Amino acid sequence: xxxxxxxxxxxxxxxxxxxxxxxxxxxxxxxxxxxxxxxxxxxxxxxxxxxxxxxxxxxxxxxxxxxxxxxxxxxxxxxxxxxxxxxxxxxxxxxxxxxxxxxxxxxxxxxxxxxxxxxxxxxxxxxxxxxxxxxxxxxxxxxxxxxxxxxxxxxxxxxxxxxxxxxxxxxxxxxxxxxxxxxxxxxxxxxxxxxxxxxxxxxxxxxxxxxxxxxxxx
Amino acid sequence: xxxxxxxxxxxxxxxxxxxxxxxxxxxxxxxxxxxxxxxxxxxxxxxxxxxxxxxxxxxxxxxxxxxxxxxxxxxxxxxxxxxxxxxxxxxxxxxxxxxxxxxxxxxxxxxxxxxxxxxxxxxxxxxxxxxxxxxxxxxxxxxxxxxxxxxxxxxxxxxxxxxxxxxxxxxxxxxxxxxxxxxxxxxxxxxxxxxxxxxxxxxxxxxxxxxxxxxxxxxxxxxxxxxxxxxxxxxxxxxxxxxxxxxxxxxxxxxxxxx
Ligand SMILES: Nc1ncnc2c1ncn2[C@@H]1O[C@H](COP(=O)(O)OP(=O)(O)OP(=O)(O)O)[C@@H](O)[C@H]1O
Ligand SMILES: [Mg+2]
Numbered sequence: 001x002x003x004x005x006x007x008x009x010x011x012x013x014x015x016x017x018x019x020x021x022x023x024x025x026x027x028x029x030x031x032x033x034x035x036x037x038x039x040x041x042x043x044x045x046x047x048x049x050x051x052x053x054x055x056x057x058x059x060x061x062x063x064x065x066x067x068x069x070x071x072x073x074x075x076x077x078x079x080x081x082x083x084x085x086x087x088x089x090x091x092x093x094x095x096x097x098x099x100x101x102x103x104x105x106x107x108x109x110x111x112x113x114x115x116x117x118x119x120x121x122x123x124x125x126x127x128x129x130x131x132x133x134x135x136x137x138x139x140x141x142x143x144x145x146x147x148x149x150x151x152x153x154x155x156x157x158x159x160x161x162x163x164x165x166x167x168x169x170x171x172x173x174x175x176x177x178x179x180x181x182x183x184x185x186x187x188x189x190x191x192x193x194x195x196x197x198x199x200x201x202x203x204x205x206x207x208x209x210x211x212x213x214x215x216x217x218x
Numbered sequence: 219x220x221x222x223x224x225x226x227x228x229x230x231x232x233x234x235x236x237x238x239x240x241x242x243x244x245x246x247x248x249x250x251x252x253x254x255x256x257x258x259x260x261x262x263x264x265x266x267x268x269x270x271x272x273x274x275x276x277x278x279x280x281x282x283x284x285x286x287x288x289x290x291x292x293x294x295x296x297x298x299x300x301x302x303x304x305x306x307x308x309x310x311x312x313x314x315x316x317x318x319x320x321x322x323x324x325x326x327x328x329x330x331x332x333x334x335x336x337x338x339x340x341x342x343x344x345x346x347x348x349x350x351x352x353x354x355x356x357x358x359x360x361x362x363x364x365x366x367x368x369x370x371x372x373x374x375x376x377x378x379x380x381x382x383x384x385x386x387x388x389x390x391x392x393x394x395x396x397x398x399x400x401x402x403x404x405x406x407x408x409x410x411x412x413x414x415x416x417x418x419x420x421x422x423x424x425x426x427x428x429x430x431x432x433x434x435x436x437x438x439x440x441x442x443x444x445x446x447x448x449x450x451x452x453x454x455x456x457x458x459x460x461x462x463x464x465x466x467x468x469x470x471x472x473x474x475x476x477x
Contacts, residue, residue: 117320124270124314125334125386126306135337139324 008187011178015191018174025091025170026157032096033156034149037103041111044104063101068162070094075166087168095163099156106148110141143214150207154200161192171195221284223248223311223422224269224390229278231264231446238264240446241278246390251416251423253433253454256443257469262426265443266392269424270314271305282308283389310339313388317395319379321367327354328363331382339386346385353381357411373404377411384415390422391415398428405429412436430473434458442466 043055062070071094078085085093114137122132161172169177175188222245231239238261246252254262267273269280271287279297280287287308289297300308322330331350335341341349354360357377367375376396383391393412397405409432416423416436427433433440433454440457442450444465450457461467 115320117316117318118322120272121314121316121320121322123272123309124312124316125382126310126338127334128306128338129302131337135333136322140322143324 003190004184004187007182007184008191011188012191014178015171015174015188016195018169018171019195021088021168022157022160022170025088025095025160025163025168026153029092029095029160030099030153030156032092033099033103033152036096036100038107040100040104041107044108045111059101059104062098063105067094067098067159068165070098071162071166087163087166090166091160091163091168094166095156095159099152102152103149106145106152107141110145111137113144114140143217146214147207147211150210151204154203154207157200157203158196220248222246222281223250223283224424225281226265227279227281229265229268229280230276231261231268231273232276238446239268239276242446242448244441244448244451246422246424248389249420249422250439251425251437253437253440254424254426254443255428255430255433255440255457255469256449260443261446262443263394266314266394266424266426269390270312270392271309272314282311310386311389312392313383313386313390314392314394315376315379315383315396317399319367319372319375319399321375321378321382323367326364326366327359327370327378330367330378331385334382335385349385350381353385354378356384356414357381358407371404372400373407376400376408380408380411380415384421388421390424391419393423393425393427395426395428428473430458430470442469444469 040055040059043051044059046052046055071091074085074094075087075090078090118136118140119132122136127136160170163170164173164176167173171192175185175192178188179185224244224246226242226244228241228243229239230237230241242265244265254265256262264273268275269282269287275288279289285308286297286300287305288300290300290304292298321327322333325333328347328350331353332343332346335346335349336343351360351363354363357380359374359377359381362370362374362378367378370378380396396412397408400408409429412425413432413436415421423436425433425437437454439452440454441448442457442461442463442465449463450461450466457466458470461470
């Protein structure tokens with residue numbers, strides 16, 4: 001097995017161009033995960049017992065089943081109940097919903113780190129429920145957990161190759177296609193690995209710096 | 219006599235099976251400063267927190283300016299639990315200063331003070347800022363307007379918390395042991411601020427304290443709590459120098475001994 005540099009450079013643009021699919025799936029999926037994660041957290045905190053238990057049950061169920069199975073379900077089973085989704089949409093929903101359950105846990109820990117006194121003083125100053133959340137609680141709950149959220153972002157990014165299993169042509173799928181047509185897998189798969197490394201390593205350094213910054217402030 | 223600003227009617231409070239307040243009747247007149255004293259666990263804090271709506275009332279009613287705090291009248295004139303709009307409307311007359319300040323750590327001192335006027339009362343930001351700075355001046359911390367709470371001493375934090383409560387212009391201001399979380403050398407500055415507010419303010423005050431000298435100086439009336447009841451209630455001179463009940467005598471004696 002020899003590494004062929006000219007072959008590697010030939011295929012690099014094609015693989016790199018598939019990065020845009022990988023990155024947009026990550027970004028859109030993560031935004032969905034953030035929004036949904038916060039919604040889970042609020043539902044689980046509901047004083048309504050039924051809402052609490054139902055939300056809690058759903059979150060546990062999703063968190064404890066494999067992402068790959070969920071992706072298959074969304075892509076291959078949903079059409080049978082009339083919901084046919086293209087691979088990108090299905091993939092983004094799968095990632096978003098799966099990671100929302102982890103982020104909900106992160107939000108929960110952030111919210112619980114805000115002491116009861118803050119809620120009480122918000123009542124004493126006559127804040128509405130909504131303003132208590134948006135002005136008092138969340139601005140204190142979120143900053144300390146931003147590094148953890150960032151780490152989930154990177155983890156999710158690195159899990160996007162799973163989407164090739166539901167036929168999304170992201171970077172792993174592109175590399176495989178190239179490999180299948182040339183019978184050389186070393187270069188394309190190595191490039192995939194390197195591309196992930198090149199993107200996620202600096203990102204993790206950035207998060208580390210952010211973490212120090214935040215620790216300074218609090 | 220004028221209409222009382224606060225009126226407790228047979229207020230009872232249980233925490234599960236534990237009875238903490240036992241059918242308490244109590245009034246505060248407009249502008250009146252009332253100190254609550256009594257042994258630990260006698261229910262003073264719970265009594266005040268019911269007025270701030272931080273604990274659920276078990277039985278009885280509380281009126282603020284003749285309006286029920288915890289209840290509303292339905293069409294037939296029967297009492298039903300108050301809606302949250304009604305609660306907020308009546309509660310807007312009450313303010314509270316806590317033992318542990320509870321400043322907003324993510325906001326500067328000035329932001330702490332103008333947050334509620336702007337967000338809750340919908341006041342103009344310029345006007346609120348001016349009012350906030352006046353308050354800061356009043357508590358002697360105008361130079362700390364841009365500091366964060368973490369940069370302040372305990373005494374300074376409590377003075378900011380007082381300014382934050384005052385800027386809302388409450389008709390009744392509750393203090394729950396405002397100095398007991400402070401280092402001894404910082405107590406004086408906070409008491410001084412409270413005294414100056416008491417002297418000039420038209421607001422009524424409900425002041426829970428273990429500082430007897432201070433209570434005597436500031437309060438028009440002292441109520442002595444024991445076992446979930448108000449055992450004695452009267453002018454400071456009567457309560458402190460001419461106690462009637464054995465329980466108050468005991469309490470004062472024990473208190474003097476620990477001083
Ligand atoms: N949230 C709660 N749940 C259960 N019991 C409570 C709760 N809050 C207070 N209590 C109990 O109610 C009783 C009265 O407490 P409260 O704090 O009102 O007394 P206090 O007079 O303010 O005492 P202190 O001088 O120590 O502050 C105590 O027995 C206390 O343990
Ligand atoms: Mg107390």
